Amino acid sequence: MTGSIPPVFKNDLKDTFGQYTAEVRWPIILQNCIDDITKRLSNPAGDDENDDGHVLSVQDKQVGEQIKNDLQKLREQIKNKSHETKVPLFNKDEITKEQDLQVFNDYLNDYNNGKPESQKMTWKNGDWLFTEIYMYRRIHTFFMANESVAPYWCTFDIFNYLKQSTLKSSYFGVHELSKFYLQTIKPNLNKISESELEELYEEFITIALWGNATDLSLLTNATMDDIKAIQGSDSRKKNIEKILVNDSLKSWEYLKQKTASSASASGQKTKVDIVCDNSGFEVFSDLILALFLLDSNLVSTVEFHLKNLPYMVSDVMMKDVDLLLKDFESPVFFSQHSGNENTVDPVLYELSQCIKNHIKSGKIIFNSHRYWTSCADYWTLAPDSTDADGLEMYNYLAKTSSLVIFKGDLNYRKLTGDRQWPRTTSWKQSLGPLGQSKLPVLSLRTCKADVMVALPKGVDEKLCELWAKDNEHGSWWCTSGKWAVICFNA
Numbered sequence: 001m002t003g004s005i006p007p008v009f010k011n012d013l014k015d016t017f018g019q020y021t022a023e024v025r026w027p028i029i030l031q032n033c034i035d036d037i038t039k040r041l042s043n044p045a046g047d048d049e050n051d052d053g054h055v056l057s058v059q060d061k062q063v064g065e066q067i068k069n070d071l072q073k074l075r076e077q078i079k080n081k082s083h084e085t086k087v088p089l090f091n092k093d094e095i096t097k098e099q100d101l102q103v104f105n106d107y108l109n110d111y112n113n114g115k116p117e118s119q120k121m122t123w124k125n126g127d128w129l130f131t132e133i134y135m136y137r138r139i140h141t142f143f144m145a146n147e148s149v150a151p152y153w154c155t156f157d158i159f160n161y162l163k164q165s166t167l168k169s170s171y172f173g174v175h176e177l178s179k180f181y182l183q184t185i186k187p188n189l190n191k192i193s194e195s196e197l198e199e200l201y202e203e204f205i206t207i208a209l210w211g212n213a214t215d216l217s218l219l220t221n222a223t224m225d226d227i228k229a230i231q232g233s234d235s236r237k238k239n240i241e242k243i244l245v246n247d248s249l250k251s252w253e254y255l256k257q258k259t260a261s262s263a264s265a266s267g268q269k270t271k272v273d274i275v276c277d278n279s280g281f282e283v284f285s286d287l288i289l290a291l292f293l294l295d296s297n298l299v300s301t302v303e304f305h306l307k308n309l310p311y312m313v314s315d316v317m318m319k320d321v322d323l324l325l326k327d328f329e330s331p332v333f334f335s336q337h338s339g340n341e342n343t344v345d346p347v348l349y350e351l352s353q354c355i356k357n358h359i360k361s362g363k364i365i366f367n368s369h370r371y372w373t374s375c376a377d378y379w380t381l382a383p384d385s386t387d388a389d390g391l392e393m394y395n396y397l398a399k400t401s402s403l404v405i406f407k408g409d410l411n412y413r414k415l416t417g418d419r420q421w422p423r424t425t426s427w428k429q430s431l432g433p434l435g436q437s438k439l440p441v442l443s444l445r446t447c448k449a450d451v452m453v454a455l456p457k458g459v460d461e462k463l464c465e466l467w468a469k470d471n472e473h474g475s476w477w478c479t480s481g482k483w484a485v486i487c488f489n490a
């Protein structure tokens with residue numbers, strides 16, 4: 001590797017989106033959690049529209065109040081004057097329940113080791129990527145704390161209200177895309193030429209890319225029209241020049257070559273892995289990509305890598321996929337937006353059946369490994385990694401996968417180590433050991449954070465100038481979600 005490795009983004013790095021996030025956005029996210037648990041506690045019957053139907057017991061209520069207190073305390077620590085509070089280690093009990101929290105303690109101990117008290121990690125001066133992930137894992141410990149008395153909370157998803165209501169508002173996007181796939185694409189897949197297949201591959205990669213623009217942590221006040229504007233096919237066409245790096249063709253050529261060589265080695269299967277990001281419209285767009293890859297016989301299996309706990313507000317868990325399929329078959333879920341009272345939407349119903357059939361036949365599989373909610377970045381996803389989970393995941397993917405697609409911004413931050421790279425740094429270099437490894441990596445990211453690499457010379461300068469016309473910080477163009485990149489390395 002040439003050149004030195006820059007430091008990671010920090011919560012106190014002046015005029016960065018990271019600093020703004022730590023100071024302004026985290027307290028808002030925590031307040032939303034507090035509001036949502038308050039809402040759940042005020043309806044013990046759990047029979048509201050997006051509730052789970054569980055009736056809260058006396059213990060559930062007591063533990064619920066405790067969780068609410070814990071959330072309030074955490075918010076206070078992160079906010080305002082107490083922003084300088086040290087980031088605490090996870091205690092023994094927490095680690096017994098979730099053993100991978102040890103990796104967080106190791107990180108903190110390494111960071112603090114040998115530093116004077118005044119320089120130890122606080123919410124204010126901490127590493128942005130680490131403290132952000134830590135915050136979501138800390139929130140989760142509150143829900144796990146009283147497992148024996150109130151197990152209900154251990155599987156409670158504090159972000160569920162938000163996930164479900166945004167899926168509802170995505171009706172226009174999911175309906176349009178389902179119809180397009182079922183009526184225009186699927187019936188023709190066995191008659192199309194190689195070059196048409198290539199074009200469609202690029203189209204579905206682009207759909208999965210912009211699916212990442214629907215992010216609940218950034219879109220909390222979005223209206224139905226805002227969401228429509230992001231999700232429709234017209235908006236994809238309009239935004240083609242907003243894809244600043246586009247390696248989709250390179251990934252297509254790589255995948256074609258892989259499929260050709262496995263076809264000749266008889267019986268060998270081709271698998272594409274998708275390291276997912278958000279629930280709702282985004283995972284739906286990933287499922288559409290999977291349908292295309294499978295129905296066109298390009299690959300034999302698609303494996304979805306999901307989160308094992310509520311994470312980064314909108315990230316998708318197995319239960320969210322189950323709910324999405326259920327919602328697609330429901331006569332009421334979308335009725336407010338579809339205008340069809342108490343009628344199942346036949347298009348969404350059919351799409352749900354297509355997905356379920358592939359799940360039944362084992363062509364779509366799911367995995368929720370704890371590695372995806374670790375604080376470790378993907379420089380640990382490598383053949384000689386000292387991170388046990390990173391090593392295990394690398395070996396698994398290297399052995400079984402023909403292409404690994406990383407969705408979204410947080411995965412991009414983890415791929416590049418969330419470091420302060422010059423924005424023209426090569427994609428390969430920013431990936432560290434993973435870039436030198438054998439794993440084929442495709443990142444589909446709408447840009448929502450400070451880290452940015454692989455830009456052609458002059459592009460950043462131009463966009464900074466453009467953004468500065470209407471915004472305080474020109475360099476924040478790449479935190480707005482309005483631009484995107486498709487980066488490939490093999």
Ligand code: F6P
Pocket residue numbers: 021132212215217277278312314407408409410411413448449
């Ligand atoms: O703080 C910004 C942020 O919340 C990041 O944590 C994360 O990188 C991103 O936004 C979430 O976006 P995505 O869902 O695309 O990973």
Ligand code: MG
Pocket residue numbers: 215277278312314315408410
């Ligand atoms: Mg996310």
